[in-house]
Amino acid sequence: MASKTDYYKKKILKELCFGSVLSGTEISTRIERSLPLTLRILTELVEEGIVEEKGYAPSTGGRRPLMYSLVAGKMYVVSVAMDQLITKIGLVDLQNAQIVKADKFPIDLKQHADSLAELTRYIKSYCDASGISYNKIIGVGIGMPGFVDVRKGINYSYLDNKGKSIVKHLEEELGLPVFIDNDSSLIALAEFKLGAARGKNNAMVINTNWGVGLGMIINGELFRGYNGFAGEFSHMPLFNNNKLCSCGKSGCLETEASLLEVIEKMKQGLKNGRVSILKKIPDDYEEACSVIIGAAVKGDQFAVELLSEIAYNIGRGIAILIHILNPELIVLSGRGASAGHLWLAPVQQAVNRYCIPRLAAYTTITVSNFNTEAELIGAAALVVENFEKDPTENILADHVINQ
Numbered sequence: 001m002a003s004k005t006d007y008y009k010k011k012i013l014k015e016l017c018f019g020s021v022l023s024g025t026e027i028s029t030r031i032e033r034s035l036p037l038t039l040r041i042l043t044e045l046v047e048e049g050i051v052e053e054k055g056y057a058p059s060t061g062g063r064r065p066l067m068y069s070l071v072a073g074k075m076y077v078v079s080v081a082m083d084q085l086i087t088k089i090g091l092v093d094l095q096n097a098q099i100v101k102a103d104k105f106p107i108d109l110k111q112h113a114d115s116l117a118e119l120t121r122y123i124k125s126y127c128d129a130s131g132i133s134y135n136k137i138i139g140v141g142i143g144m145p146g147f148v149d150v151r152k153g154i155n156y157s158y159l160d161n162k163g164k165s166i167v168k169h170l171e172e173e174l175g176l177p178v179f180i181d182n183d184s185s186l187i188a189l190a191e192f193k194l195g196a197a198r199g200k201n202n203a204m205v206i207n208t209n210w211g212v213g214l215g216m217i218i219n220g221e222l223f224r225g226y227n228g229f230a231g232e233f234s235h236m237p238l239f240n241n242n243k244l245c246s247c248g249k250s251g252c253l254e255t256e257a258s259l260l261e262v263i264e265k266m267k268q269g270l271k272n273g274r275v276s277i278l279k280k281i282p283d284d285y286e287e288a289c290s291v292i293i294g295a296a297v298k299g300d301q302f303a304v305e306l307l308s309e310i311a312y313n314i315g316r317g318i319a320i321l322i323h324i325l326n327p328e329l330i331v332l333s334g335r336g337a338s339a340g341h342l343w344l345a346p347v348q349q350a351v352n353r354y355c356i357p358r359l360a361a362y363t364t365i366t367v368s369n370f371n372t373e374a375e376l377i378g379a380a381a382l383v384v385e386n387f388e389k390d391p392t393e394n395i396l397a398d399h400v401i402n403q
Contacts, residue, residue, distance in 0.1 A: 008033060008041050013050070014387045016070045017094045018194055021054050023065035042068055050074045070095040076132055077383045078123065078176070080142040081375035083183060084109050084158075084210055084246075085285050087119065089126045092380035094138075097194055099376055101130060104286075109145070109158040116159045116166060120173045127174075139177040139386075140170065141379030143186035145211070150181055150228045179382050182224075183207065184231055186378030187333050187370075188215020189222055193381045196331045196368050203329040204321050205368075206233065208336030208343075210285070211246065211254045212314060216325070234258070236317055257313040259336055262306045263288045269302055276302040286335075293339045307339055308346040315350025322355050322363050333368035334375075343367055 011031040015022060022030075028038040045051035052071050056064040072095040079099070081088045090102035105122045109115050123140065146157025153167030161169055170178040181189075188197070188205035197203040201220040207213030214233035216223040224230050234254035235247050245252035255261070266288075267281050277300045282288045296303035318330055332343050344365060351360050370377060 005041060005044075008037070009045060010387045012038070012041060012045065013070065013075070014384055016051065016068065017075075017384045018097045018381075019069070019095065021067050021069045023057060023067055025065055027068070072096065074136060076100070076137050077380040078127060078137055078140045079376040079379035080119070080123065080140065080144075081183070081186075081379060082107065082109070082119075082142065082144040084145055087122065088376060089123060090376045091130050091132060091137075092376065094380065094384065097377060097380065099373060100132075102376065113160070116161055116169065119159065120170060123170070123174060134175070137176060139179065139383035140174060141186070141382040142170075142178065142180045143183040143375045143379050143382075144180060145183050145213075147229050148180060148182045148185075150224065153180060155180070177383070177386075179386050181379075181382055182213070182215075182228065182231070183209075183375055184213025184215045184233075184334075185222060185224060185228075186215070186382055187213070187374040188217060188378070189381045189385070190370055190374045190378035191215075191331050191333055191368060192217050192222065194377060195333070195370050195374070196366050197329055200329050202325070202327045203331060204318075204325065204327045205331045205333050206314060206318070207334035207374075208259065208314070208332060209334045210258055210260050212257050212317070213334070214321075218325070233317060233321075236320065238313070238316055253313065253317050257310040257317070259289050259310075260285070262292060262310055265306050265309075266292050266303065269306075274302050276300055278303070289335060290338075293336070296339055296342055304342065307336075307342055311343045311346035312350045315347035316354055318347060318365070319351050319354035319360075322351065322359050326359060327363055330363060330365045331368050332365070333370060335372055337368045337371035337374075340367055 012027055015027055015030050024039045024042060025035060028035045046053060050071055051068055054067040054069050057067055072093060075094040077092045077094060079090045079092050085108055087105045087107040088102055091100045093100055103126060107115055107118050144155055146155045148155050153165035155166060159166055167178050167180055184207040187207045191197040191205045197217055203217040205215040211234040214231035216231055235252045237251045238253050239251040239256050241255060242250055243255035244250050245255050278295050282291060292303050296307050347365055368374060
């Protein structure tokens, strides 16, 4: 069993993650322990080389407090961002949330029955090739699409493990603590902890991707619902278009508002003679998406038209969210957010049309700066959020500090 000192070390390190610079008094308040105990543990962490003193805070009258932060290059998380077509694995330095190295791996969740074995193999090879000692990696965070039961460690849509926990399988294979969650929930966590929704108690984060995901911050906490399935924004039945959705139903928001829809309409439009600076769309979906968004940002009329169309449709869904949840903020994040301000006018137009003005007046809509990195950052935040909940009971002081 871990000592109380080791447990408090974990709590202090958690507070200092992602670039926080805090005084001993601030840390003492956050971990709810006495200042003398907090300062003693901080001194130990400084001596062990994982925390450093950052000088004294600016004077506000009275004695200036000594400030502390993590040391760069001492604590990392392996972050995994999965979608239906592409998996990205990145190494995140917890001192500043910097993604040190990120690689792409071809895991097609719809086609590959052995996706879990592939994922395990890719994470192992990535860690081995990273040049970072396993002793500095404090966990693996994985975002994935589908119906993810966080408590059971199961994804009911993908990564079949014959009903057994994905988490336990990966921990046994990797020898590291592993935490999983739905991709849109992790994008919301990234925005809540470090991005556009930081400090907000009630915010909705839209994941613009191959589907249209939703992560919800309610009363200052990430809301997952009864068993983690909340936020299936993609599958709101908004259209009578007789288009089959990936969920098996028809008319879902996803059928008129996904980036896959943009790609297919762009290909068909070019085939039918629509004028565009683009002459051919790459077969690779991620590359195709990047090319089309790039053209739209440059002012290509056809590309702007297609993005505006899905943005307007997402705005229809947002109007429903505003009516039901009355959020303070809505953040457009995920892969599509790289289109920036092009989202705002058509989304706002739909909100103006479909939402009661008095309700809409209290909700701000913005676009994230994280876009393609949001899920990787969220996966790192997931591991940090679970420091004290490490299911293997590996104590961070044993795992990292004493190396």
